[in-house]
Amino acid sequence: MWSRKRIDIGWFDLAAGALACLHARRTHGQHCLERAWFPQGDGMACLSVRSGLDLLLEALQLEPGSQVLVSALTIPDMPRILQAHGLVPVPVDVQAETMAPSVEQVRAAITPHTRAILVAHLFGGRCNLEPLIELAQAHGLAVWEDCAQAFDGHYRGHAEADVSFFSFGPIKTATALGGAMVRVQNAALLKAMRRIQSTWPIQSRWAFFCRVMKYACLKALSQRVAFAVFIRLLRWARVDHDRLLNRAVRGFAGPDFFARIRRQPSAPLLALLARRIRHFSHELLARRTNLGRMLLQEISPAAACPGSAQPEHSFWVFPVLCEEPQRLIDRLWKAGFDATQGESMRVVAVPQDSPAPEPRVAQRLLEGMVYLPCYAEMTEKAVQRMAAVLRAELGQRPQTLLSAPGTVGRIRRGLAAIRLRRAIKRAKAKAT
């Protein structure tokens, strides 16, 4: 059984991370790391991208009620952090081919209260920021670039983006089991962010050590045979493995969210992050990219793959869009592939009383996307076998990314709506 993802870290890195809990020094580590990543001194290391965004907003002190236009599909904590600072996140729908917000939609969403645009590069690709930056500059707006899913060993942020965030969380490319690098163009703003971060408590070495142990176990479990046994055991114990795995890798879950993101990275985290960046494997990334391209070629045009038209793509994840995600997941499962719909992304809600349109493309994507296993450790043969299952399941009819559902899809949705109405009627009848 091919697991949905492998944690992108080697056993030696994990050992180095565990050892660093004993000896790493913080100030020295932070200094070396930041100097290597930002030779011009224009950035800082944080505990996570979420911590970095929180620092940015704390330092900026934008007027409450100010609006920030955000890519409509992202992790829910990003709009949550904006709201906690009194700001209003306004979703701008994405284009399914590139996952970028369209310039026309961003233009239409700008109001006198808009202060910034937060653009997420999704799925391991990178969208073209130029037109958005041009538009933002014409309206005096800041551009914040969320590259949490887009690290490829080279890219360090768009030269004209005001802020660029890179994540090294547990399921990210070249993970350090946490940590983020944040480039900030404005030196005064960066200084303020550093000052605020220096008042935060430091992540404990013990907490980081536990993290290393947890992900060492998850890495061991994601090997093919171990994963198959683990999953069988979970099924036998009637535990939903999809939910369990999605929750296991969720960052900052549970209570005290803000207390937990407001921490400085620990010395061992900084040391491991420096090591991951220093020894970044371009070969592994190239292999993942090639497998992604191969899969795309094998399943086109039968499958529609959101984000596949991004000019730069390293296939951090590989989503396909379909009408019946669970059916596809079941078919893949029977063929030995653990696909998932994931749980981490959400559609940003339109604020109350806002005339902004519903982000329909993002909603359709979230409902219909299935993430396929596709990573460097997989063999070409396995990817071809998975492609054959997909072709058989999705049919040979060419798919467009946001085609209206076919006749069968429309009938199924109609039946589902009838079933839902009946269930509501029954529930009402019971209640009275």
Ligand SMILES: Cc1ncc(COP(=O)(O)O)c(C=O)c1O
């Ligand atoms: C699009 C996007 N933005 C932000 C984040 C947050 O990154 P971090 O875990 O470093 O806070 C993630 C993490 O998955 C993400 O996918």
